[in-house]
Amino acid sequence: MNMEHIYIIQDVSLIAQLQNKTVVVETDDLNKIEDIQNAVQEHNQLFCIKLNVNQDITSIVFKDEWKNIPLVVYPTGLGLVRDFIKLLPLLKKLNVKFFLDGASAQNYEAVQILSSLGIYSGIVINENANWEKLTDMIYYALCNRVQHAPVEPFQYVYDTYKRQTLVDYGTVFFENPERFEYLAEGRRQKAIPITLFSKAPLVADWNKPWQRFFYEGTECAACEGWRICLGKYAAMKDKNGCRDFTVELLDVVENRKFKQ
């Protein structure tokens, strides 16, 4: 699949190296948001600002001026609901998504609260994820009785899933090397999916790191959930959780999309 190539930079001064590109800027500094937008928009297009903050949503000071800036925020948690509700009118004006770490059990209820109140959100799935809660979340995200804001990566899988093709939901988290390229001072690097951290890879196509699973005949290559997982959790010893989750997700998507 040909997808628009997107550059990810952490140092906004590197923007001068790019012209007419689509760019993600990663930052942990809330005070730089407007400057980043201005710098990128001069000769490029801002895909979003990826904001890594070491604080709860409720302790972030959001500004009305950010309403035209696409933000993907990685906070540590939600904070108190009573404080979040105070923020809600402003958040609804902004173009903001919140991605919370799937290793924290509390974040699953936080994502449900966010989504049910109309805020786009997601669970970052890593090897420490609570697989049982993730599996429950499939049903909340995709089979709910009432309308709510999308929950990633479930929505992405649902929207892009086709029979006979692979779906890399790492795209949602800027981890798909076919889509994202990290640009640092003096070098470029494809987005590194967590797959590659697990074992030194020798891959035929740097864009398709999942191919090594087949060369090596690994357990993941034989898993039914492979088509959406692509070996993301290969380093885990016990793969029951990720297998059950991905198989169930595939099953739900397949049923919702093609059998209803």
Next chain:
Amino acid sequence: MANILLTEKCVRACPYCFAKEYLKESKENMLSWENLIYITDLFEAANEKHLSLLGGEPALHPQFIDYVLYLNQRNFHVNLFTSGIMPNKQLEFAKEYLLKIPVENLSFVCNYNHPDSSTANETKQINRFLTTFSKYTSLSFNLYRKDFDFTFLVEAILKYDLKKHIRLGLAHPIQGQKNICLTLDEIREIAEKIRRQITLLEENRISLGFDCGMPLCIFSDEDIGRLFKLNRGRVTFFCTPAIDIGPDMQVWACFPLANYEKKSLYDFDNVEEIKKYFFEQNNKIRKEKKGIFEECKTCACFEEKLCSGGCLAHLVND
């Protein structure tokens, strides 16, 4: 309308409590966020935008304020049944956050016992609650003895400028347990007592709503006419399953029948199914036993569904 139990913990031990059996058996469960959201979605899908929160004492749930605010954001009207007894800190938070909610979207029903049956500290806390949330609050009183008097209720309504309405409940028997409640003969006798209270309510323009299980026939036509006028036409003696949902996601028709038939909320796909199920359960008993009095078997009001013939709890406890 459904009742959601936020917690099974309670600060009181009322002798008549028809929830006692359920609360005694249960552990210290608290309704989780996930379950609250599930319930909210279920009722939103049914376009039912009114939920009652109760307990135990719902204010003992550490997140009761967040739950109320959340439901409100989801455009639900919330009705909270409380004793009014809550820790200072909780009341201060409630004051800070809940007073911002318009009165159309939030109401409290304060279960108000006679001050003589409360400790000085409880009375102080209740009074503080009533002062803070006066415009949101109406009083509820449960009859469990023949000798009662509404004067203390009327005084409280006037003193704290509460909503001019009293919800009058009857303590019902609990299956398999002896709680304090009115016998069938005593139920017949309370009409006379209520009649005398109506005058007091009329003088102060306070309406009187019956909770379920009040039989029509204990009142004269004149009484019913006065109640009709007092309540601006809203007088009902008919009972439908209330739908109570516990923190563990068990569901039952109403508290007095909690031990009679319980199901998991997950057994149902939608609210309509829940209602249908419990309605049919209730109907089975009604068809077989009719109402609580012998006369119910031939009563036109029962046949024409003007009256349910009292609370089913009397029938299943025969």
